[in-house]
Structures are given as C-alpha cells and as structure tokens.
Amino acid sequence: MSKTAKRQRLRQPVATRDALIAAAQRLMLQQGYAATTVDQMCAEAGLTKGSFFHHFVSKEAIGRAAVDAWGAMGTRLYAQAWSDPDADPLDQFDRMLDIMIGFTKREEPCICMVGMMAQELALTNAGMRDACADHLSVWTQSVVRLLIEAKRRRRIAADFSPARVGWLLNSIWQGSMLVAKVRRSPAMIVSNLELARTYVHSLFAATRTRKTAS
Amino acid sequence: MSKTAKRQRLRQPVATRDALIAAAQRLMLQQGYAATTVDQMCAEAGLTKGSFFHHFVSKEAIGRAAVDAWGAMGTRLYAQAWSDPDADPLDQFDRMLDIMIGFTKREEPCICMVGMMAQELALTNAGMRDACADHLSVWTQSVVRLLIEAKRRRRIAADFSPARVGWLLNSIWQGSMLVAKVRRSPAMIVSNLELARTYVHSLFAATRTRKTAS
Amino acid sequence: MSKTAKRQRLRQPVATRDALIAAAQRLMLQQGYAATTVDQMCAEAGLTKGSFFHHFVSKEAIGRAAVDAWGAMGTRLYAQAWSDPDADPLDQFDRMLDIMIGFTKREEPCICMVGMMAQELALTNAGMRDACADHLSVWTQSVVRLLIEAKRRRRIAADFSPARVGWLLNSIWQGSMLVAKVRRSPAMIVSNLELARTYVHSLFAATRTRKTAS
Amino acid sequence: MSKTAKRQRLRQPVATRDALIAAAQRLMLQQGYAATTVDQMCAEAGLTKGSFFHHFVSKEAIGRAAVDAWGAMGTRLYAQAWSDPDADPLDQFDRMLDIMIGFTKREEPCICMVGMMAQELALTNAGMRDACADHLSVWTQSVVRLLIEAKRRRRIAADFSPARVGWLLNSIWQGSMLVAKVRRSPAMIVSNLELARTYVHSLFAATRTRKTAS
DNA sequence: ACGTACGGGACCCCCCGTTAAT
C-alpha cells in the first residue's frame, strides 16, 4: 500500500503532462529551447526523466506541445475581444489591443513562446517552424477578418490591404516584445501598440470616437 | 617531415579571427547560440579547437564579438543612407528603407544577428543583452535624429514623438524578420517596410515634392 | 538484438558504486587525485562515463567518498587491536602496531589514501582537507585513549602528554609511508614502527612483564 | 630600439630561469604537480609559454629542477647547523632542530617540495622518485653522521642504529609537515620535533645539560 | 631570449534517451 502510494505520485496523467508543459514553457521562455534540458523540466515538474519520456517521446515533442499549448492559450485570450460578433469591428480591435496591453503588465517579462521558438528554430526544425507559422496565422487571420469587416461597415481614408496590415500588426507585436526584452522596457510595447492603434484608426475616414459621438 | 607537414595556418591572426567571427555569425544565425558548437565554428573557419581559445577566451566571447561585428556592419550599411548630411531627412529615411529592402533580397534568409541573440539570451546573459540593446539603440537614434530634423524642416500632420516612432520602426524591422522567417516570406518584410514608409510620410503634412519646390 | 545486446550492467547500484570507489582508491593511490581521470575510473569499474555521474556528482565527490571509505576501512582494521576493552592498554597498542606492520607486508606498496589526498589537496580543497583531518583524528584519538588509560594503570618513567605522543605516532606513520615510497623500502616502515614501539614503552617505568606479575 | 628593448625583457637567462623555478615551487607546493599548469608558471614569472620551453624542455623538467633547487636550498639551510665540525654533535643536532623549528615559523604553511613531489609522483615517475630519494638521503646522511660521531664521543644509554634513527627522524619531519598541513597546526610540528629531540637525547647516557653543567 | 599562433588531444561534465523493474 504505502509502497504503491509512494511510487505513483499522481495517477493523473493529464495533470502530470500539463505540469511538464508548463515547466517547458517557463524554462524555454527564459533560456530558449536548446539551453533548456530535459532534467530541468523534470525538476520543475517534480518528476524524473524516465517518467518524462513516458509522456513525451522526445525533447522536441514537448517543445511542440509547449508552443501548441501556448498558441491555444493565446487564442483563448484574444477570443474575449471578439466574443460579441455583432460588436463594432474597431471596438473589437481596440479590445484586442487592450488585452495585449494587459499582457504586458504581468510580473514576468512579456515574451511570446511562439516568437521565441520561431526565432531559434525556424531554420533548423521545419515542424516547429510550421507550427509557429500556423499559430501566428490564426491570430493574424482574426485581425484580418476584423479589418475586412470594418472596411465593409465604414468609409476608409485610403484603400489598404487587410492582410498586409494584419501581418504588419503581428510583426509589430512580436518585434515589440523582442526589442522590449533587451531594453527591459515593457512600456515600449504599450507605446508601440498605441501607435498601432492610432495607425489603424487612421485608415478609416471617421475616427471611432466621432462616429460613436455622432 | 610528416610532422612538419601539418603546418600551422597562415600566421594571420586577424584573418583567422575574422574567419571565426564570420563562421560564428553564419552558424548562430542559422541555429542560434546554444545549438552552435565551438567545433562547428572551428570547422567552418578551418581551425582546430585547440587554437580557438587562443583567439577567444570562451564561446560567449566569440558570441559577443560576433554581435558587435554585426552591429558595426549594420552601422556601416545604414551609414550610406545619411552620408549626405544636407539631404532631405525624409529622403534619407527613404534611402534607409531601400537599404533594408535591399537586405531582404540577398540569397540568405533575412535575419538579424542582434535580434537572434537578443531573443535567445536576453534573460540569461546580461552582457549580451546590453550589447544588443546598445546596437539597437545606435540604429534607432539615427532614425530619431532624422525624424527630429524632418520635424524642424517640415510641417507635420499631427504631433508625434520621434523617439517613440523610432522604436516602433525598429520593432517593425525586427518583428518583420522574425515573422518572415517562419512564414518563409521575405516579401512580407518589404510589405511591412512599405507600410512603415507610408506611415512615416503620413506624419508630415506636405508631400516630399513640395520640398523640392521650396 | 544487437541493440539490446549491449545491456546495462548488473542493476546493482551499490556494487557499482563500490566498484567505482575501489577503482578511485587504486588509481588515486597510484597517480594522485589530479592525474586520475574519470575515464580511468570508469574503465576500471567497467562502466561508461555517462553512467559515472549518476553515482557521483563530480570527480571531487568520488574523491571524498574514496577517502571516507578508506577512513572507515582503517577504523575497522585498527578496531581489532582494541576489541577487548579489558586488555592491557600497552598490549592493545602493540597489537595496533602489529596490524600496521602487517599492512606493510601486502603486495601493493604501503600507502595511505588519507595521506595522499592530504598532501595533494589540503591547500586547495578545504572540504577534502577537513575530511582528511577528521580521519587522522579518529585514529589518533584511539591511540590517545590508550595512552591515557596506560598512564592510569602504570607507573610512568617521566610525565608526557598522551595527545602529543599520539600525534607524533600518527606523524611517524604517515611520514614513514611517504619516505618508504620513494626509497622503495617497506622495511623502513617496520623499522620506524619498532622504534616507535620501544619509545612508547620507554615512557612507562615498569616493563610489561611486571603488569602480568601484579 | 624601443622594439627590441620591449621584446627581450631581461636578457638575463639565469634570472629568468630562476624566476620560473621559483614560480614552479610556489605553485606546486600549493596545488601539487599535476594541477599546476605551464601557463600558471609563466604567468607567475611574467613571461609567455614560448619562452618557457626555451628554458625547460617539458613540464617534467621544471618539476625536476624545482625539487633539485629545493634540495639544494635545504642543504644550504641545514649546513648552518654543522658549520663548525668541532662542535659537539648533539649541539649540532639541536641547532638543526632549531633551524627546522624556525622553518615552521614562516608565514607560508610549512611544506616540503620533496615530500610533495614524492607523495604525488613516486609511483609514476621513476626519475622524480629517485631525485626525491636522493635529497632525502643527503639530509638523513648528515644526521646519521652526527649520530655516529655522538656515539663515538658519548656514552649511550642503550645501543641504537644511527641509520635507523636518522630515517626515523626524517620520517617524523616529513610526516609532521603532512599532518600539520591538514590540521592547520604548525604547532604540532614543533611539538613533534621537541619530542624527537628528547628522544635522541635519551639515547645517550648523560643528558646534555648535565654534561655541560658538570 | 622571447612572443604569438597554432595543433592535437583529453578532461570534466552533462545531455538525451533506453531499459528493466516496481
């Protein structure tokens, strides 16, 4: 009894797996993929290496799982912005920016797992590269959809390509986190997001505040 | 004879050192810092590992030297844009964007050593982080100077902070390279840079043609 | 098959660990600490280097374990001399000297692991130094206890300090092994021990034969 | 001019050689032979490795030179004790012990280069072993000569072998330095030497103080 | 006499993954 009890810590494979993924995210966000060792992840999750390879066939596998979990988390996070499909597209866009800004206020430095893995592994690990591309696309497509919808509903100041603007916004977001990390200036991320907000609004003829006021 | 056959290299320490740095840049741009081994760099430079540590005291040292060399290279590259101090600031800005666009047309994927090292090491290597921050600042400051000068010479559409815009542009540049890498879409970098160009121009009331008129 | 052929060892961690310690003792006694490599110890123990660090966190750790094992072995060896607490202290002392003399008759050169590590590492490795000091103290204290007891039971020729004499004896023992090693003269150790025996006896007024008379 | 001046630091090959030997002694006394690197010795002596191998063909060569220099130094030191060949042998012996005791009072820990190298290298380096044996013999023979002379001049309490006692004394001296190093107790060396003094005096019928008094 | 560039090698450490057992 006591022996078997001691031996099997949880018997909750899902929880154990999630703990490993969380450990992978923490460590890889901090150190990158290559510098993070399986032993470190095991230590963080409180188990041993033999157990690790029961849940993940390789280090690469947990890396993939960690980015995928991160992508899903991001999708859930942003989903709050467009939970109301009838809301004004620009309002939804603003809510999304606010969510991003909120993300920068956390204690940990504002880093994106997808951006980390993309930068480090894109040229050497095609699977990881494509996974990162997919996660970035999901978010970008949401923005593009918003912009298309806004174009339909509003007058535009000058024509623009929603897809191009969507990718620009994603690039700004990723680049801001990167640059802010070395500068240790989370405030710069907010600054960049606000400039992006103004930019997007400027694409449309009437500013939103005026529109709602009118 | 057979012993003396395995002669030393060229007795050109500077060339050897430069070869090592070039190898470090090539490999680290491709694989990242941690995944790049000293053996790989030596093989690329045609040197033995025993000799490596005569030129660099550690792997970290060559990493630093490689980013610093990259930073200097970038500074030289951009310097062409503002070689003529009397030129119109916005023209200089456009030339700089053209240089960047030209950079994306090379055969190798468009990656920045500073951005790579920053992403991977900012949180674990303070020295590298600060070096990267310095290199980013140098370039940003050049842009900021241009914007300040442009503000003085031209009418502006709406007030803006040159510093904030400068960092936004740098974030766009870094983020574009990051995102383009996973998407394998160098065209997206050009798209983003063109949008940035339009954005900056839009900050000023008068078009550039007026300047020539004045 | 061919893969499973290279099976793991015996799955006897204790035996493996002991084999490693024995290998460490053999090699370090022969070559010293610094000149002994982890590879050599693994080869002697029939283990691979990769496995070594599962049992010992570092080379220093196995060095410590090896001296501690040596110290324990010595304590067991000497314990035979004072197994009978009622025996005459000088008889016990003589038995101890006989045990030492027996130690010099083995095939291997008569060397003490504690003395080896002490000489080489005392000034650069405080942990090892203190461990060696402890092992030396244990043995010295046993001798000191004997001398104190002998003083109580016998008349002394002239007053002496048991502690000082105890450390002198230990110094003779260690110094004899050292000098005998370079002279390749184990006989000298015996000679020194016999002189030490006579010296200790001379500290007491009555010969041992009187004791049996009393 | 200035170039050649800078290039050849001393043009005093003997001084440079001596500086290297002194560095070797300092470092090897501290760390042992194997742990001392050629680079360390060069740094201590203020020159570079290329120059080192001009003076010594190998690391082993400087090791030998260092022990030989140490042996010669010891011989000079002890020679003060028997500078007057007509003096009483036991007085010369006492002076020698006083010189040894003086040696323990220095700031550095009391260590003997010969004992260090002997302990570490006796079983792996026959040349070094024999060199150490020679240096130990030289000193022992001086003591033996003293004891033989004393036996001729004085009445002895009981017969003894000068050679055996000479080697015992040397063993005490070496063992005391070894044990004192780990115990960080230079006082123990003095204690041991004083006990040795008393022991040697006890070999002769009349104590010296009485003899001079009478 | 002395310095610099370099070669070859190996040392300690550790890393990813597997196997057998519980």
Place this chain on the structure above:
DNA sequence: ATTAACGGGGGGTCCCGTACGT
C-alpha cells in the same frame, strides 16, 4: 505511471608542446 541505473556521445575548456618570427 513512475523510478533508478545506465549508455553513448559530445560540449566547452584547457593543457602541453611546437613552429616560427623577431
């Protein structure tokens, strides 16, 4: 599901020694 023991195989570092200028 979880663990400990273990295997290969580098990774970074450094070490001793040499060749070759000056």
